[in-house]
Amino acid sequence: MSAIEPSALWDRLRGEGLVDGGMPVEAASASPWFVRAMLGVAGWIGAAFLLAFVSLGLDVDDGSSMMFVGVIVCAAGGALLVLRAQGDFASQFGFALSLAGQGLVLFGLVDVFGHRSDGAAIPMGLFQAVLFFAVPSFVHRIWTAWTGAIAMTWLLVDAHFTAFGPALVAVACGAVWLAEFRSARRAEWMRAGGYGLSLALVTWLALESWQPGHGLPATWARVSLADRIAAGVLGGAALLWVCHVLLREQRTGVATRWVLLAPAAIAALASLRAPGLAPAFLLVVVGFGHGHRTLLGLGIAAVLGYLSAFYYSLEATLLVKSVWLAGTGIALLVARAILFRHWTVPAARPAESHDA
Amino acid sequence: MTDIRRTVLEWAQAGRVDDAKLAEALSRAGVLPKAGDWRVFLDRLLLWLAGTLLGAGLIFFVAHNWLALGRFAKFGMVEALLVAALAAAWKLGLDRNSGKAALTGAAMILGALLALVGQVYQVGADRYELFATWAALLLPWALVARAPNLWLLWIVLVDVALALYFLPQRRFALEAIGAPERALVVVTLFNALVLVAWEGCARVGVTWLQVRWAVRIVAFIGGTAATLLAMRSTWDMMATGPLAMPVWIAWITATVVAYRIVVRDLFMLSGAVLSMILVATSLASKAMSHDLDQPGVLLVLALLVLGMSAAGGWWLNHISREQRI
Numbered sequence: 001m002s003a004i005e006p007s008a009l010w011d012r013l014r015g016e017g018l019v020d021g022g023m024p025v026e027a028a029s030a031s032p033w034f035v036r037a038m039l040g041v042a043g044w045i046g047a048a049f050l051l052a053f054v055s056l057g058l059d060v061d062d063g064s065s066m067m068f069v070g071v072i073v074c075a076a077g078g079a080l081l082v083l084r085a086q087g088d089f090a091s092q093f094g095f096a097l098s099l100a101g102q103g104l105v106l107f108g109l110v111d112v113f114g115h116r117s118d119g120a121a122i123p124m125g126l127f128q129a130v131l132f133f134a135v136p137s138f139v140h141r142i143w144t145a146w147t148g149a150i151a152m153t154w155l156l157v158d159a160h161f162t163a164f165g166p167a168l169v170a171v172a173c174g175a176v177w178l179a180e181f182r183s184a185r186r187a188e189w190m191r192a193g194g195y196g197l198s199l200a201l202v203t204w205l206a207l208e209s210w211q212p213g214h215g216l217p218a219t220w221a222r223v224s225l226a227d228r229i230a231a232g233v234l235g236g237a238a239l240l241w242v243c244h245v246l247l248r249e250q251r252t253g254v255a256t257r258w259v260l261l262a263p264a265a266i267a268a269l270a271s272l273r274a275p276g277l278a279p280a281f282l283l284v285v286v287g288f289g290h291g292h293r294t295l296l297g298l299g300i301a302a303v304l305g306y307l308s309a310f311y312y313s314l315e316a317t318l319l320v321k322s323v324w325l326a327g328t329g330i331a332l333l334v335a336r337a338i339l340f341r342h343w344t345v346p347a348a349r350p351a352e353s354h355d356a
Numbered sequence: 357m358t359d360i361r362r363t364v365l366e367w368a369q370a371g372r373v374d375d376a377k378l379a380e381a382l383s384r385a386g387v388l389p390k391a392g393d394w395r396v397f398l399d400r401l402l403l404w405l406a407g408t409l410l411g412a413g414l415i416f417f418v419a420h421n422w423l424a425l426g427r428f429a430k431f432g433m434v435e436a437l438l439v440a441a442l443a444a445a446w447k448l449g450l451d452r453n454s455g456k457a458a459l460t461g462a463a464m465i466l467g468a469l470l471a472l473v474g475q476v477y478q479v480g481a482d483r484y485e486l487f488a489t490w491a492a493l494l495l496p497w498a499l500v501a502r503a504p505n506l507w508l509l510w511i512v513l514v515d516v517a518l519a520l521y522f523l524p525q526r527r528f529a530l531e532a533i534g535a536p537e538r539a540l541v542v543v544t545l546f547n548a549l550v551l552v553a554w555e556g557c558a559r560v561g562v563t564w565l566q567v568r569w570a571v572r573i574v575a576f577i578g579g580t581a582a583t584l585l586a587m588r589s590t591w592d593m594m595a596t597g598p599l600a601m602p603v604w605i606a607w608i609t610a611t612v613v614a615y616r617i618v619v620r621d622l623f624m625l626s627g628a629v630l631s632m633i634l635v636a637t638s639l640a641s642k643a644m645s646h647d648l649d650q651p652g653v654l655l656v657l658a659l660l661v662l663g664m665s666a667a668g669g670w671w672l673n674h675i676s677r678e679q680r681i
Binding site: 006009010012018024032034035037038041043045047056181182185187250252263267284288289290291292303310311317321322324326328330335 | 388
């Protein structure tokens with residue numbers, strides 16, 4: 001399937017009545033990911049110099065001025081991305097300008113609100129949301145979705161609800177990915193938002209492993225066991241919901257669906273003591289279910305990364321954690337054995353498996 | 357499959373696929389998994405997850421009881437794991453991916469065993485000796501297995517051993533940017549030799565060496581070392597010596613010539629472009645270092661970076677289109 005030509009695919013879809021007319025003219029292919037990554041790294045460096053130029057050149061020394069100048073710079077960058085979306089130089093310059101402007105807005109908000117992270121978080125999150133909808137650049141949308149999600153969920157820090165960070169982002173991430181194919185026109189928005197939220201989820205899972213005093217506020221550590229369990233319940237519920245919807249889209253029978261949800265339920269239970277597991281599994285399931293190899297790989301890396309970080313977690317002893325993990329592993333093996341005794345769908349040949 | 361997915365979504369965005377039929381179209385195109393695909397996926401995922409969680413649980417358990425274990429118990433556990441991994445590799449066969457994965461696992465356990473020897477007996481060896489010994493013991497396995505991932509592990513071990521040899525008293529990861537010139541030169545030259553040998557063998561028909569991801573990682577390591585060397589040289593040539601910039605120039609020239617004309621790999625050329633941008637920016641910053649607090653200088657540097665990246669991106673996209681024709 002991975003080798004099918006577009007023309008042959010179009011003919012197949014036309015035969016199924018899913019499309020009609022002649023095949024669309026092929027648009028110019030996007031650059032390979034490593035070319036875009038190279039441009040991205042250079043863009044970051046350019047943005048850093050631009051930010052320094054704007055800060056020194058305009059001599060902005062108070063928060064309000066920084067925010068005002070930052071909005072102007074963002075608007076200029078956004079205008080470039082709108083007007084010259086196809087030009088390499090213009091798109092790079094526009095992206096760098098926008099990054100520099102967002103940096104100024106953030107510094108301005110921090111200057112105005114001081115150390116109250118909730119004060120800066122909401123306006124920054126809303127600002128990123130405006131940029132997400134206003135600037136029609138895919139990479140820019142991923143960035144604004146990522147940083148906007150982090151900003152909004154940073155409210156949890158001062159409220160001592162940091163344990164809920166991954167779970168809340170997982171809910172949003174699942175909702176966006178599940179809606180990816182509901183509207184063709186909005187599919188690209190959903191993908192950009194989905195990638196941004198997935199990166200925000202991975203960021204939160206990484207932050208879970210940091211200890212206070214290493215750049216994180218002291219409130220980070222004040223998370224009660226009840227909060228951790230509640231966060232685990234929320235993350236597990238998000239995983240079960242996503243699995244349920246994906247299976248419903250496959251038109252599986254109700255009884256079969258409940259059987260297939262058993263492994264997800266085990267993973268959800270495991271999250272009661274390891275809250276990051278269910279959100280990481282969610283990325284794996286969505287990645288496979290929507291044919292996203294990148295997302296699938298990100299999810300697997302998130303699972304492995306979280307397990308590594310879980311080793312250093314001070315919430316329980318290594319003995320308790322080892323029993324919890326081993327017990328979950330055994331439960332999954334038992335579930336697998338029972339599942340495939342009763343699941344009579346013929347297995348696809350590995351070559352036919354989707355190969356995103 | 358990524359192209360097929362993107363193609364169908366582009367058609368949909370152009371209005372050629374109805375919203376109500378988009379999911380069905382993606383399913384018919386093979387992008388979305390069918391019931392049989394889900395079965396295979398869940399089978400493998402549950403097995404992999406269960407194995408990972410059981411393995412993690414075992415590691416956590418051993419770590420919890422580590423101090424209470426005697427030295428023979430510690431060695432016994434690690435060596436039992438090593439024997440089990442080798443037995444699995446032998447049973448599964450090195451022609452299969454599962455057998456190669458088992459041998460790779462054995463290679464990792466070998467490193468853990470050597471670290472345990474150093475920890476228990478406090479032999480006073482330098483850190484580079486651990487990695488050098490590990491690489492030396494791993495070499496026969498790499499020769500037998502004919503697995504790119506095992507060779508990659510061996511190359512990384514040799515790189516780490518070489519770097520640590522020249523960094524006896526420093527924390528390796530955090531001070532790589534300040535690494536002595538000799539370490540970076542040696543790592544660059546070693547990776548260059550490996551690249552030449554690897555690409556040469558791939559071209560004469562050694563099929564298991566024709567995977568691109570592994571050789572790209574080797575090039576990434578060597579290119580990073582060469583770039584750090586050149587950037588450090590622009591700011592402190594006394595520390596890096598006269599060889600730094602010629603080594604970098606030789607690396608870049610060889611990369612561009614080899615991967616533009618001989619092998620044609622756009623990933624390598626992208627890395628070379630990024631390296632040139634970083635070094636040129638470093639040179640420009642050094643040239644204007646006395647005025648770096650002037651806004652105009654910062655603007656010039658920003659435009660320089662953006663201009664170079666745009667030019668580099670145009671060149672790479674041009675080559676990409678050329679390769680597709």
